[in-house]
Every structure is written in C-alpha cells, then in structure tokens.
Amino acid sequence: MKIERKPLTLWERLYLPAIISGMMLTFSHLFRKKVTLRYPEEKPEMPPGYRGQPVLVKDDEGRVKCVACQLCEFVCPPRAIRIKPMAYPENAKYKKVEKTPEEFEIDMIRCIFCGYCEEVCPERAIFLRGPYSVTGLSRKDMVFNKEKLLELGGTLPDPIKKWRKK
Amino acid sequence: MPDNLTTPTPAAEMVNATINGIKVQAPKGANIIEAGERVGVFVPHYCYHKKLAISGICRMCLVEVGGPMRGPDDKPVLNPDGTPKIAMAPRLSIGCNTPVTEGMVIVTNSPAVKQAQNAVMEFFLINHPLDCPICDQAGECKLQEYSVEFGKDASRFREEKVHKPKQVDLGPRVMLDDERCILCSRCIRFMRDVAKDDCLGFVNRGSHTTLACWPGKKLAGNYSLNTVDLCPVGALTDKDFRFKMRVWFLKETKSICTSCATGCNTVIWSRENVVYRQTPRENDAVNQCWMCDAGRHNYKHINAASRLKKALVSGKEMGYADALKQLGPKLKAALADRASVAFVGSGRATNEELYLFSILAKGGVSDCVPRTWDGDNFLVNADRNPNGAGAKIFGVAAQPMGSKLTVIADGIKAGRIKTLIVHQEDVNRRGIGADLLAKLSLLVVVDFRPTETTKAAHFVLPGVTYAEKRGTFTNANGRVQRVWPAVSLGGEERSDWEIFRDLLRETGQPDRFGDIAALFADMAANVKPFAGLSLEKIGGGGVQISVT
Numbered sequence: 285m286k287i288e289r290k291p292l293t294l295w296e297r298l299y300l301p302a303i304i305s306g307m308m309l310t311f312s313h314l315f316r317k318k319v320t321l322r323y324p325e326e327k328p329e330m331p332p333g334y335r336g337q338p339v340l341v342k343d344d345e346g347r348v349k350c351v352a353c354q355l356c357e358f359v360c361p362p363r364a365i366r367i368k369p370m371a372y373p374e375n376a377k378y379k380k381v382e383k384t385p386e387e388f389e390i391d392m393i394r395c396i397f398c399g400y401c402e403e404v405c406p407e408r409a410i411f412l413r414g415p416y417s418v419t420g421l422s423r424k425d426m427v428f429n430k431e432k433l434l435e436l437g438g439t440l441p442d443p444i445k446k447w448r449k450k
Numbered sequence: 451m452p453d454n455l456t457t458p459t460p461a462a463e464m465v466n467a468t469i470n471g472i473k474v475q476a477p478k479g480a481n482i483i484e485a486g487e488r489v490g491v492f493v494p495h496y497c498y499h500k501k502l503a504i505s506g507i508c509r510m511c512l513v514e515v516g517g518p519m520r521g522p523d524d525k526p527v528l529n530p531d532g533t534p535k536i537a538m539a540p541r542l543s544i545g546c547n548t549p550v551t552e553g554m555v556i557v558t559n560s561p562a563v564k565q566a567q568n569a570v571m572e573f574f575l576i577n578h579p580l581d582c583p584i585c586d587q588a589g590e591c592k593l594q595e596y597s598v599e600f601g602k603d604a605s606r607f608r609e610e611k612v613h614k615p616k617q618v619d620l621g622p623r624v625m626l627d628d629e630r631c632i633l634c635s636r637c638i639r640f641m642r643d644v645a646k647d648d649c650l651g652f653v654n655r656g657s658h659t660t661l662a663c664w665p666g667k668k669l670a671g672n673y674s675l676n677t678v679d680l681c682p683v684g685a686l687t688d689k690d691f692r693f694k695m696r697v698w699f700l701k702e703t704k705s706i707c708t709s710c711a712t713g714c715n716t717v718i719w720s721r722e723n724v725v726y727r728q729t730p731r732e733n734d735a736v737n738q739c740w741m742c743d744a745g746r747h748n749y750k751h752i753n754a755a756s757r758l759k760k761a762l763v764s765g766k767e768m769g770y771a772d773a774l775k776q777l778g779p780k781l782k783a784a785l786a787d788r789a790s791v792a793f794v795g796s797g798r799a800t801n802e803e804l805y806l807f808s809i810l811a812k813g814g815v816s817d818c819v820p821r822t823w824d825g826d827n828f829l830v831n832a833d834r835n836p837n838g839a840g841a842k843i844f845g846v847a848a849q850p851m852g853s854k855l856t857v858i859a860d861g862i863k864a865g866r867i868k869t870l871i872v873h874q875e876d877v878n879r880r881g882i883g884a885d886l887l888a889k890l891s892l893l894v895v896v897d898f899r900p901t902e903t904t905k906a907a908h909f910v911l912p913g914v915t916y917a918e919k920r921g922t923f924t925n926a927n928g929r930v931q932r933v934w935p936a937v938s939l940g941g942e943e944r945s946d947w948e949i950f951r952d953l954l955r956e957t958g959q960p961d962r963f964g965d966i967a968a969l970f971a972d973m974a975a976n977v978k979p980f981a982g983l984s985l986e987k988i989g990g991g992g993v994q995i996s997v998t
C-alpha cells in the first residue's frame with residue numbers, strides 16, 4: 285500500500301507554534317497536584333482488589349481459613365508452596381475443622397504470581413492481595429512463613445460459613 | 451498354609467457372553483464385574499470386593515442384562531436369520547451378584563444404565579459432607595472418582611444434611627467419620643469373614659444408618675487397618691497416616707514387609723525420601739490383599755533421625771572409603787586365622803547379602819539371631835526374621851538358629867575368638883555383652899542404626915534398611931521376593947551387599963560382583979535352590995523355590 289504524504293501547511297512549517305504549545309502543556313503540570321510518589325519512602329496505597337502476592341487470610345471470627353488441603357502446593361507451577369499439615373489439638377476451639385497447617389511457606393522468589401493457588405483453594409483461604417513490594421535481603425528472607433503470610437493477608441469476611449454447621 | 455488363605459482353583463468350565471457387543475469368556479459362576487474386567491469393560495462398584503463375600507447393597511454396579519428367549523414350548527426362540535432371539539430384562543440388575551450365564555447379553559453403556567449410575571451417585575452425595583479438603587481419602591476416593599465419571603456436576607439437594615458422629619475413635623489405629631461412610635459394609639464383612647473378629651455393624655435406620663462397633667467391642671485386632679484400605683471413601687482412616695501427607699504427592703515403590711517370615715507384598719509410599727505409609731499389594735500366593743497392622747506401621751526406623759550416615763572408626767565419623775581403607779588390611783590379617791573369627795549374620799538380610807556374608811564367613815563360626823514370638827493362624831508367622839529361610843540356605847545360621855551364639859560368647863570369653871563381624875544385629879542384647887565385646891581385638895559392625903554393639907565396635911560401616919536397597923528375601927514357604935529402593939538418606943551409607951562386596955575385595959577375594967544383577971547371577975550359579983533364577987524372573991510377584 286502506498287501512503288500519500290500531504291505537504292505541510294505554512295503554519296506547520298513555521299515550527300515554533302507547535303513547540304510553544306507543547307511547552308505550555310508541560311509547564312502547566314508544574315502547578316497541578318502531584319501524581320508521582322517518592323518511592324520507596326512513600327508507599328503507594330493499593331485499591332481494594334489489587335492483585336499482589338499470595339497471602340493467607342482469616343475469617344471474621346479470626347479462624348485461619350486454610351485447612352492444609354495441599355491443593356495449592358500441588359497446583360503451584362514453580363512449586364513455591366510448602367505445607368506441613370496437622371490435626372487441631374484436642375481442646376482447640378476449631379477442633380471440628382480437624383485439620384490446619386502447622387507450617388505454610390511460600391518462597392516468593394519462586395512464586396510467579398500466577399494466581400493458581402487462589403483459584404484452586406476450596407476454602408477461599410489464599411488470595412493474591414499482598415502488599416505492593418516483595419523484597420528481602422536474602423533468599424531465606426524471601427521464604428514467607430505462616431505467621432508472615434497471615435499478617436500480610438489480614439481478615440477477609442466470607443459469606444459462606446461452611447464450618448459453622450459441622 | 452492357613453485355611454483362609456487358599457488360592458482360587460482355576461475354574462474349568464467357561465461360559466460365553468457378550469458385554470457391550472464384545473464377546474467374553476468367563477469361568478462359570480463369575481459375576482458381571484469380573485467378566486467385564488476380562489475384556490476391559492469397567493463396571494463401577496463400591497461394595498463388591500473380589501476377596502469379600504458379596505452383599506449387593508451399594509447399587510453402583512447396575513447393568514442391563516438379557517438372555518436367549520425361550521418360547522412357551524421351552525424351545526429357544528430364533529430370529530429370522532437363525533440367531534437366538536435376545537430378551538432383555540425389564541429392570542436393571544446388579545453386576546456384582548449376577549453370575550454370567552451362557553449366551554448372556556450385558557449392556558453397561560446404555561442410557562438406562564447411565565441414568566441409574568447418575569441417580570445412585572446423587573443419592574450417595576445427598577448426605578455426604580464433602581469434607582474433601584480435610585479428608586485423607588481425597589485423591590484416592592472412589593466417591594470423588596465416580597462422581598466425576600458417573601455423577602452430576604451440581605447438587606439439587608437444598609435441605610439440611612443428616613449429621614452423624616465425626617472423629618469417632620473406633621480403635622487404637624482407626625478413626626471413623628460416619629458422615630463420609632457410604633454404608634458399603636466392606637469393613638464389616640472383612641472383620642467378620644477374613645479377620646474373624648466380628649466387631650462392626652450398622653445401627654439405626656434409613657438415612658440415619660450408622661456404622662459402629664458392637665457395644666463393648668473395639669476395632670482393635672492386628673488386621674484392623676485393612677478396613678482402611680477397603681473403605682472406598684474416607685470414612686475409615688489410619689490414625690498414623692492421618693493428616694501427614696496428601697496421597698497425590700506420594701511415590702509408590704513395590705516392596706515386601708520384613709516384619710516376619712510371611713513376607714507380605716507391600717507398597718511403600720514416600721515423598722522426598724521420607725516414608726509415609728505402607729499398604730498391602732495383592733499377591734494370592736502370599737497375603738491376598740491384606741497385611742497386619744504391626745508390619746504396616748513398622749517403618750519408623752527408616753525415617754529415624756538417629757540413622758548412621760557415616761562410617762565410624764573407633765567411634766569417630768569418617769567417610770566410607772577411608773574407613774574401608776583402614777579396615778581392609780586389619781580384616782585381611784584377622785581372617786588369616788579363621789578359627790579366631792566369628793560371624794553373626796542376620797535373618798533380616800537379603801539373600802544376596804547372606805550369600806556374600808557366607809563367602810566371607812567360610813571356615814569361621816557363624817550364626818544368626820533367632821526371633822520367634824507367637825504367630826497367628828492367618829498372616830503373622832512365628833518367625834519374625836524375614837529371611838530366616840535364606841540364612842539357613844546359605845549356612846549363615848547354625849542349626850537350630852541361635853545355638854552357636856553361646857559358643858561365640860564362650861570363645862570370646864576364653865580368648866579363642868578375637869575378631870567378630872556382625873551384620874544388623876545388636877549382639878549386646880543377645881548374650882554377647884559389653885564386657886565380652888571389649889575383649890575383642892577387632893569388632894566390625896554393618897548396621898543402619900546405632901546400637902550398643904555399634905558403640906563398642908572398632909569399625910561401623912553404614913548400611914541401609916529394606917526400603918533403600920535392591921535384593922530378595924526368601925519367606926517361610928520358600929517364596930523368593932524382591933524389594934526395590936524407595937528412599938535414600940543421601941549420606942555415606944551403602945546397600946549392605948555393596949559393603950560385603952567391598953569387604954570381600956579388600957580381603958583379597960576376586961571382585962566378581964559388580965552390580966546386583968551380576969551378584970544374583972553368581973548366586974544362582976552357585977547356590978542350588980536359586981538355580982535358573984534371575985531378578986527379572988522373580989519380578990513383582992516372587993518365585994517359589996524348594997527349601998529343604
């Protein structure tokens with residue numbers, strides 16, 4: 285295909301008007317509200333539903349929702365997840381749930397943030413909603429354990445109260 | 451052989467039938483599930499199990515059945531082309547309790563059958579808790595599998611489910627979840643007919659029917675865990691395996707149980723070099739589909755943290771090769787005077803290890819440690835050495851086994867015996883105490899775990915358990931069966947046969963046992979009962995040899 289090139293008009297050939305209008309736009313931004321952040325001193329506030337790193341959540345009663353079914357460990361393509369299941373001890377509040385993770389580790393270096401774990405979880409216990417940045421000073425720092433994952437995940441109320449009736 | 455372990459005799463009379471248009475020949479009396487198996491037609495079933503009495507209560511195996519029609523004159527009715535006219539039964543029949551008869555026509559894929567399977571699945575799931583995320587059976591659950599293959603994708607049931615007892619303590623090793631039970635009665639029939647300990651039954655009626663132990667009874671026998679294998683769902687679970695690991699992560703390795711001389715065929719389930727459970731593997735010549743609870747749970751020593759991962763020279767850890775280098779000349783010098791050397795072999799060793807041990811022990815006094823307790827008249831043999839038969843064949847054990855242990859002890863006391871070579875036995879507990887061991891000028895122990903004997907030893911070479919090596923065992927009836935490596939410690943430990951091969955080489959014997967196949971071939975060539983055998987021939991099922 286041949287593209288016709290129209291010859292420039294005189295106004296366009298003058299060149300300066302275009303420069304001046306461009307500069308005006310640029311300078312006008314100096315007087316508007318800032319849109320950038322002084323990262324990393326200032327951290328961005330992520331909107332709800334932000335898809336970040338995988339973390340574990342608790343329900344509105346404060347129960348760890350994960351029951352250590354190990355499906356996420358199985359589905360995780362880079363095998364970033366490691367779970368050690370255990371039975372709830374005899375007098376535990378949620379004994380009727382029977383099973384809970386003793387240890388739950390995600391290696392954030394391995395994780396590719398694919399979200400399969402969230403998709404496969406039958407208990408809605410793991411979500412990609414973690415903070416904006418995932419950093420650490422060593423490989424070991426980047427393996428997040430259960431406590432850390434729960435702290436990052438916080439509480440996520442769920443309308444389905446599956447274990448209430450058990 | 452115990453009376454409830456009889457092998458089925460090959461049925462002589464065969465009948466002809468068709469399943470889904472495929473011609474099949476089945477022994478007379480075989481049911482439709484078994485006949486279908488012969489030609490690869492799968493009939494789903496829950497309550498049927500080939501080793502148990504038929505109860506026909508799950509209704510999962512419904513199929514369409516027909517046969518040659520007969521007229522009022524009792525003559526076969528023929529089609530115009532001369533073939534017998536087939537009359538299909540108006541209702542579906544259960545495949546497990548319908549024997550195949552001559553000319554029978556069976557259809558397992560018609561819309562009526564599919565609808566029936568779908569409806570049966572729906573009924574099973576009406577009150578099912580769907581505990582899959584916390585249910586140990588998930589991954590090997592027949593309810594899950596059939597649900598995908600024969601069931602609906604969504605539930606139409608909106609009412610409150612019937613709740614039944616959960617986390618019921620049925621016995622010392624078995625946990626019951628009544629909500630998950632599909633009332634197939636396999637466990638009841640096993641305990642009643644096979645284990646001969648009638649302790650389970652159903653109580654209540656209708657949707658409230660519940661599995662329970664009879665009052666005052668517990669599911670406590672030594673065969674209780676077979677009910678866990680039989681249970682098609684997660685109602686019965688093994689307390690030992692409960693919540694330890696998901697089955698889909700586990701690697702299956704064929705093996706045999708080494709807890710007694712029966713040698714039940716097993717599967718070792720492991721993940722990343724940790725053994726999580728053992729289950730029986732079918733072998734009609736040995737254990738059918740069962741094994742005892744004690745043998746099943748006898749695997750903890752494989753995973754033990756205290757295992758020997760390095761050679762020990764006078765108690766100091768050392769690499770295997772270095773220890774061997776130091777031991778070689780000393781052992782060679784000691785073996786020059788055979789009368790001053792004694793050997794304690796092991797009835798827990800493989801045939802190959804015993805063969806090499808017998809070559810090493812030639813001319814010296816040698817014996818094994820006997821282990822006899824009560825047997826039962828089912829699987830458990832009174833002889834708890836898994837390879838006592840082998841120890842006798844190779845002459846490592848005295849006749850009777852253990853009778854020379856006192857001779858060895860006296861020899862050490864008198865100073866006649868100066869060198870002792872021990873394989874996998876804690877002789878300290880068998881009459882050769884620490885004071886005697888201290889008198890020896892050379893004590894060599896091959897073992898996989900530290901014992902009082904390894905503590906006293908000048909040289910300890912780290913061996914492995916049956917779950918880490920290749921080899922064969924001879925059971926009490928003379929059946930030679932193989933084991934395969936399931937796990938590995940990843941330390942300096944070696945298969946015991948490799949250690950004995952290296953010791954033979956270090957003491958100047960020709961090195962002719964390169965690998966396990968070469969070793970077995972050498973053994974087959976030199977030891978009469980094994981003549982003509984090879985590891986391939988033994989395979990997964992074992993081979994019978996004559997032991998006299």
Ligand code: SF4
Binds near residue numbers: 338359360361402
């Ligand atoms: S997001 Fe993907 S890679 Fe990361 S833990 Fe989940 S499944 Fe694994």
Ligand code: SF4
Binds near residue numbers: 349350356367404410
């Ligand atoms: S899939 Fe969900 S419930 Fe299962 S182990 Fe992972 S986070 Fe826990």
Ligand code: SF4
Binds near residue numbers: 582583587589
């Ligand atoms: S028995 Fe099967 S279907 Fe039922 S909860 Fe267990 S795994 Fe799921």
Ligand code: SF4
Binds near residue numbers: 685
């Ligand atoms: S516990 Fe298992 S084997 Fe026993 S009746 Fe129930 S489903 Fe069948």
Ligand code: FES
Binds near residue numbers: 495505508545
């Ligand atoms: S297998 Fe036939 S009724 Fe259960």
